[in-house]
Amino acid sequence: MAETTRPAEAGAIPAASQSDQLREFVSFLVERHVLSAGDVKRILQIQARMDRRFGTLAVLKSFVSPHDVIFILYQQTESGEKLGELAIKTGLMTREQVKEVLLLQSDAPRLFAEILVRTRTVSASNLRKIMRDFYEKRGCSGWSGPGRPAGNADFAFPDQPVRMSADKLKIHLRHLKDLATLPGVVHRVLGLLQNPHVEMSEVAQVIEGDPSLSVRLLRLANSAFFALVTKVSTVQKALITLGVNNVRKTIITASVLEKFKGIDQQEAAEYWRHSLLTSRWTKHLLEMQNQRGEALEDGAMAGLLHDTGRLAVWQFFADANAEIRRMVAGGASAEQAEREVLSMSHAEIGGFLFQIWNFPASLLQAACYHHSSAETLGSLKDALPIASVVNAACRISRLPVVSGEDGSKTLDVSSLEPEFVMFHKLDADALVRSAPAVIREANTMLSSFVTQTATT
Ligand SMILES: [Fe+2]
Secondary structure, three states: OOOOOOHHHHOOOOHHHHHHHHHHHHHHHHHOOOOOHHHHHHHHHHHHHOOOOHHHHHHHOOOOOHHHHHHHHHHHHHHOOOHHHHHHHOOOOOHHHHHHHHHHHHOHHHHHHHHHHHOOOOOHHHHHHHHHHHHHHHOOOOOOOOOOOOOOOOOOOOOOOOOOOHHHHHHHHHHOHHHHOOOHHHHHHHHHHOOOOOOHHHHHHHHOOOHHHHHHHHHHHOOOOOOOOOOOOOHHHHHHHHHHHHHHHHHHHHHHHHHOOOOOHHHHHHHHHHHHHHHHHHHHHHHHOOOOOHHHHHHHHHHHHOOHHHHHHHHHOHHHHHHHHHHHHOOOOHHHHHHHHHOOOHHHHHHHHHHHOOOOHHHHHHHHHOOOOHHHHOOHHHHOHHHHHHHHHHHHHOOOEEEOOOOOEEEOHHHOOHHHHHHOOOOHHHHHHHHHHHHHHHHHHHHHHHHHHHHO
């Protein structure tokens, strides 16, 4: 396996000096009675046998799965780029994670410490403290290899080994009874609607087998939005009134709500506020791009459901969720923590679920790419217009809300990075002007939405 990202690229320190440093670190641990002579021998043996290639260490840190490494290596044979660069480009690793792996390659004490945690010889919290003391005592003198963390750098050892690999998580997601399958009716209707020449009477017959779905469609067809003179009383008429796309959207949204009806009210409110805001911003940004009709509705739905992976983590992986929160409270980024604990980010989990549910590609892409950097989205921006707009809308929805000159709620756009604004071709002043109406719209929808989720 050819790997081009070698310790030297991280500005590694010479091997001789590394072994001095390791010796010094080990003596420090023994002096403090952290390790016995037997422990030292055992860990050194493991370290000597260890494969220190980039891919192996990235898997050890649980930043990627072995499957991901094969994917990056395959990409490398095509492009000849460095593994670290490819891992960032393909969105499999963050720049911080690549840096962490390169440090592990070039820093013998750090790798020794990593093995101590992985073999549960020393707890992660204890070791973090010891490492800080050690580097402090050394004052970093003699430890000045490039990439060396300064002074009180945080040592990111997890408190326990990762519980789930990405492959294992996918197997879980596929087999979680309440999560993996859509109700039979929904599945059949989505399948039928893929055929543009399908007879509405056939679709109606299937939908009538599910009373709650039938009521939902009748309610929508009779809503003020369609302003019909004559009320619609049959499912078939409702289908004709709504049209294929509206039916598809209604049942997709309904089935996602159905999956996650049990979540905590407060969490639900926070979640749907962000989702509705992202939905409204997506629609608004598409309007600003002069998009009309179907595209706006597709975008609104992609925005509404973009964070479904987060719901799945909350509801089905409560322990993992608690650990992720603890790590985030300790300063880790949400993505870092999710990868550490579950091996996949909530964006990837959402995309994976949409894939097994057979949802349209625009929804899947929006879920997968909603936290991707401009660098990752790159040339995909034009190929995935809805995903790209949802990416921007999600970020805008997280901006602080402030009171405008007339007292209405608007946005503080000062924290938007200029590169982000440029990449998405945004007009920050126009965002501030549009914000009161967009926020108002999302708030109006929120109360009914939360009640609906809790009672569906
Ligand atoms: Fe998200």
